[in-house]
Amino acid sequence: MHGDTMDLFHPLIRDWFEEQIGDPTDIQAKAWPHIANGEHVLITAPTGSGKTLTAFLWALNRLITGDQPTGRVGVLYVSPLKALNNDIQRNLLGPLRQLRHAFARERRPFPDINVSTRSGDTPQADRRRMVRHPPEILITTPESLNLLLASAAGRSLLPEITTVILDEIHAVFGSKRGTHLITAVDRLVLLCGEFQRIALSATVRPLETVAQFVGGYRLDGVEQYTPRPVSIVRAKTSKRYDLRIRYPDEPPDSAESVWDPVVEAVRKILDRNRSTLIFVNGRRLCERLAHMINTDAGGLIAYAHHGSLSRDIRETVEGKLKAGELKAIVATSTLEMGIDIGALDEVILIQSPFSI
Incomplete structure (x- = not known):
């Protein structure tokens, strides 16, 4: 099963994965066939199960093989936390360096793949540079995505997007922030056409409702809307928790701090x-x-x-x-x-x- 899954990828990517990581996790083996088939996917699995690489590796495969053009933003990653965005960028740059070296050893061409973050912390100079030289992978927050869509310079980054990754979807599902996020994603469809949606979450219920939230509705014909089908992929894993609740004793002296x-x-x-x-x-x-x-x-x-x-x-x-x-x-x-x-x-x- 795992071997067949890795055969979906470029041989050098497969070799790199087996050498650096080993066998795919349960969620990776289940999700990659759906992602490679171009389906919209909701992936739910515990932290540490490889969800991030699950979402990104097929996009990297498309960039490396030339199926996804470089020199423009093709992959948009949206997470609710700026700190998570910085972490994702670091975790992508490492595998990209390793893959570049692996291709160089075999004297095979490797495209220039850039990863950038865009949030309220991004300096103006970096924002201007991003417009002049768009990254292949853009990492942002829901709020920054809305700001990008509201400006001509921001919109100029987005027309070629083919994959949108929505991380920690449970953190915004059922909230105003989640509504704003999905509204922005649907506005993006008007700008660049249909694209693949991949949503990630460690914990989310009910899955079917969240999947419908992620997929939204597609306009077919005149005033005819149909829900986009979303494949639900869940991991068969269990975790044991050591949970303790403690009530500190009251301070004996009222002058003593309760802390x-x-x-x-x-x-x-x-x-x-x-x-x-x-x-x-x-x-x-x-x-x-x-x-x-x-x-x-x-x-x-x-x-x-x-x-x-x-x-x-x-x-x-x-x-x-x-x-x-x-x-x-x-x-x-x-x-x-x-x-x-x-x-x-x-x-x-x-x-x-x-x-x-």
């Missing part, structure tokens, strides 16, 4: 772990808790991560976390969805979370 026992409990967890991720509900608490942990430890062991920090600081913290160089990170929902953050020993939720 002191919380910090003490967190410090005990940090002492036994190599890397811990702590979620809180707001930016103010994020900064405060990180400061209290560091004060209690007598040194810098916990870093804060939230949307008000500069792009450089956020990316530095994310890089250190992924490299296993951080003892702890205190974050808001900026690190909530699908980011490749390396090996974690434990995740702590402070107070009742808005979402899990």
Whole structure:
């Protein structure tokens, strides 16, 4: 089954995959035939099952074989988090470098494939450069996609798109943000015609309703709309969770901070772990808790991560976390969805979370 799946790809891509990664995961083996067939697809699988590569590898195959022209944006990736976008860009550049070397060893041509991100953090100079020299793969957010569609310069990037990847679709499904996203995707159809839709999610229910949301309706004839069929691909995997709920003791002295026992409990967890991720509900608490942990430890062991920090600081913290160089990170929902953050020993939720 897996061997037959990999035969869909260029032989050197297949060889690279087998050498660097091994066998396809269950979700990859199931999804790639649907994607290669040009179907709209909703892929649901746990984090770490290879969903991102599942969505991108066939698009890379088309670019490398020449089925997808270069020199223009052909693949659009949309995620609800800027931090996730930066992570996706890094995770694409690595395989592209390896594939370029593999083709060079065999003296085979390899196209120039560029990957760019576009968000509120993107400097104006980079935005202008992007219009002059469009990347083959554009990574953006729902809000930035709407802004691109609203400007002539932005629209000039989009007419040749053949694949749209919607990541973490559960994060926007059923919300105003999700409605704006799908509206933007349908506006994109008016600009560049029909394209393949690939939606990814770790957790989403009900699948059939979400698939209909992703596919939307296609205009056939005059005032005749029909739903686009979307193939649902799900992984057969199970996870075991070690879940504990703790209620810190009330401070014996009313003058003592209610957070002191919380910090003490967190410090005990940090002492036994190599890397811990702590979620809180707001930016103010994020900064405060990180400061209290560091004060209690007598040194810098916990870093804060939230949307008000500069792009450089956020990316530095994310890089250190992924490299296993951080003892702890205190974050808001900026690190909530699908980011490749390396090996974690434990995740702590402070107070009742808005979402899990």
